[in-house]
Amino acid sequence: MNTNTSFLLNGHAVDLAGADPTQSLLRWLKSRQQHGTKEGCGDGDCGACTVAMIETDAAGRSHYRAVNSCLLPMGALPGREIVTVEGLAEGERLHPAQQMMIDGAGSQCGYCTPGFVMSLFVGTHDGDLSDHCIEGNLCRCTGYRPIRDAAKRLAALPIIEDRFGATLQQPRTALSSARVGDFHNPTTVAEALALKQQHHDAIWIAGATDLGVNLSRGQTVAPSFIALDRIAELQRIEIGDDAARIGAGVSLSRIEHELAGQFPLLDDMLPWFAAKQIKNRATFGGSLGSASPIGDLAPILLALGGDVHLAGPNGLRDLPIDGYFLDYRKTQRHPDELIVAVTLPKPHDLVTASYKIAKRQTDDISIVAASYAIRLDGERRVQHVRLAYGGIAVIPKRAVSTEALLLGQVLGDALVERARAALVEEFTPLSDHRADAGYRRALAGNLFVKFVAEKLA
Ligand SMILES: Cc1cc2nc3c(=O)[nH]c(=O)nc-3n(C[C@H](O)[C@H](O)[C@H](O)COP(=O)(O)OP(=O)(O)OC[C@H]3O[C@@H](n4cnc5c(N)ncnc54)[C@H](O)[C@@H]3O)c2cc1C
Numbered sequence: 001m002n003t004n005t006s007f008l009l010n011g012h013a014v015d016l017a018g019a020d021p022t023q024s025l026l027r028w029l030k031s032r033q034q035h036g037t038k039e040g041c042g043d044g045d046c047g048a049c050t051v052a053m054i055e056t057d058a059a060g061r062s063h064y065r066a067v068n069s070c071l072l073p074m075g076a077l078p079g080r081e082i083v084t085v086e087g088l089a090e091g092e093r094l095h096p097a098q099q100m101m102i103d104g105a106g107s108q109c110g111y112c113t114p115g116f117v118m119s120l121f122v123g124t125h126d127g128d129l130s131d132h133c134i135e136g137n138l139c140r141c142t143g144y145r146p147i148r149d150a151a152k153r154l155a156a157l158p159i160i161e162d163r164f165g166a167t168l169q170q171p172r173t174a175l176s177s178a179r180v181g182d183f184h185n186p187t188t189v190a191e192a193l194a195l196k197q198q199h200h201d202a203i204w205i206a207g208a209t210d211l212g213v214n215l216s217r218g219q220t221v222a223p224s225f226i227a228l229d230r231i232a233e234l235q236r237i238e239i240g241d242d243a244a245r246i247g248a249g250v251s252l253s254r255i256e257h258e259l260a261g262q263f264p265l266l267d268d269m270l271p272w273f274a275a276k277q278i279k280n281r282a283t284f285g286g287s288l289g290s291a292s293p294i295g296d297l298a299p300i301l302l303a304l305g306g307d308v309h310l311a312g313p314n315g316l317r318d319l320p321i322d323g324y325f326l327d328y329r330k331t332q333r334h335p336d337e338l339i340v341a342v343t344l345p346k347p348h349d350l351v352t353a354s355y356k357i358a359k360r361q362t363d364d365i366s367i368v369a370a371s372y373a374i375r376l377d378g379e380r381r382v383q384h385v386r387l388a389y390g391g392i393a394v395i396p397k398r399a400v401s402t403e404a405l406l407l408g409q410v411l412g413d414a415l416v417e418r419a420r421a422a423l424v425e426e427f428t429p430l431s432d433h434r435a436d437a438g439y440r441r442a443l444a445g446n447l448f449v450k451f452v453a454e455k456l457a
């Protein structure tokens with residue numbers, strides 16, 4: 001493994017020897033007097049710290065991706081290429097993303113501006129200057145209209161052929177294995193598992209959108225880390241006639257894009273799952289790895305009856321998602337196993353939908369997430385039903401009693417009302433700062449009523 005590591009910052013090699021691998025790129029930039037990149041929340045919520053990172057896909061094409069530098073550990077950087085707001089201008093000539101913000105009066109106090117500029121910069125290269133491009137950036141004073149105007153002006157410019165486009169065209173080899181202190185970056189599953197045998201107290205880290213929050217807050221997370229974000233085996237999506245196998249390390253942005261239209265449950269949920277900067281790094285493996293009771297992806301897997309594929313020192317294991325979650329953040333996965341993929345069965349003739357209820361419509365953690373899959377026969381008799389929830393128990397869960405109540409019955413108003421009432425009674429959620437238990441129970445029932453009204457009327 002390569003210990004003499006470096007990364008490219010605005011085209012210049014930076015040696016990582018001696019760097020604290022758990023320090024965020026944002027804090028490191030500040031320690032190097034690079035103050036252009038701002039810190040707002042330090043939690044991945046505001047986008048003030050946005051930088052661009054180059055990612056190369058399986059076909060060898062390279063792309064800029066907007067990521068939150070507050071969540072990006074230095075240990076994950078060997079071999080990577082980062083562009084910050086300081087790297088955009090050429091001498092006195094501003095990048096069009098900067099110039100359009102000035103021309104459109106898109107900045108007042110300016111604190112959020114570098115983050116917006118970096119998101120717009122990425123948008124000019126990936127061709128998306130819609131609202132999605134800046135959905136992960138908050139501004140407290142300008143108001144969004146001038147900023148959106150700046151994006152529109154940018155989109156109206158002829159294609160920008162600049163040195164950044166030329167950089168993307170350069171051939172790249174896959175990232176190699178590397179280590180920064182106790183932060184290991186293997187490139188194969190076998191290498192990752194071998195490292196885990198040597199470092200029993202190490203933990204897996206993928207996109208770091210969960211763990212990065214703890215690191216950003218200065219919490220001690222683990223003595224060492226084994227990063228999964230440069231393992232090609234975990235980066236594959238295989239789409240068959242009856243199922244899609246999604247590598248545990250595939251980013252949610254890729255899932256949203258590459259599986260669009262094939263899984264309505266994903267199409268319904270992913271637009272409301274965090275913002276672009278988070279989705280560019282967050283993974284399915286990380287969502288199941290954290291086993292959060294309010295994660296938005298587990299209900300989808302439960303509703304479709306998917307599988308989780310694990311690799312460990314004793315080989316591979318395939319587990320059905322039913323029974324995978326055991327207790328609060330406890331699953332059937334042993335600590336020395338890693339999730340390599342999940343399989344999502346195609347819904348085919350099922351009627352499906354996902355719903356997410358949060359305090360804020362966008363970019364917020366769920367109060368309750370629900371994913372439903374149902375099939376009715378010609379007489380509206382329920383032939384198949386799976387009703388899955390997050391936020392209603394210590395684990396993501398199916399409403400098995402209500403499913404039993406529905407199965408074989410004709411779905412009319414009376415049955416829907418009985419199912420609603422049963423769903424309210426089926427779970428014993430906790431009250432917390434997001435919502436009390438009664439509200440969560442009411443949502444469990446009401447979301448089913450909404451599903452029937454919207455999809456099965
Ligand atoms: C601002 C913000 C908004 C968010 N919004 C949402 C949201 O709307 N909905 C939602 O559900 N979540 C949300 N999250 C949480 C987070 O983004 C997701 O849980 C994400 O899927 C985690 O993936 P990751 O790759 O970043 O995980 P990491 O942070 O890298 O890891 C998370 C956990 O999983 C383990 N792990 C990672 N990969 C594997 C693997 N392959 N095998 C075994 N264990 C593994 C790690 O050890 C760790 O315990 C949000 C987070 C932030 C910061």
Ligand code: FES
Nearest residue numbers: 040041042047070
């Ligand atoms: S500082 Fe707010 S997202 Fe990073």
Ligand code: FES
Nearest residue numbers: 108109110139140
């Ligand atoms: S210009 Fe002040 S926060 Fe956006």
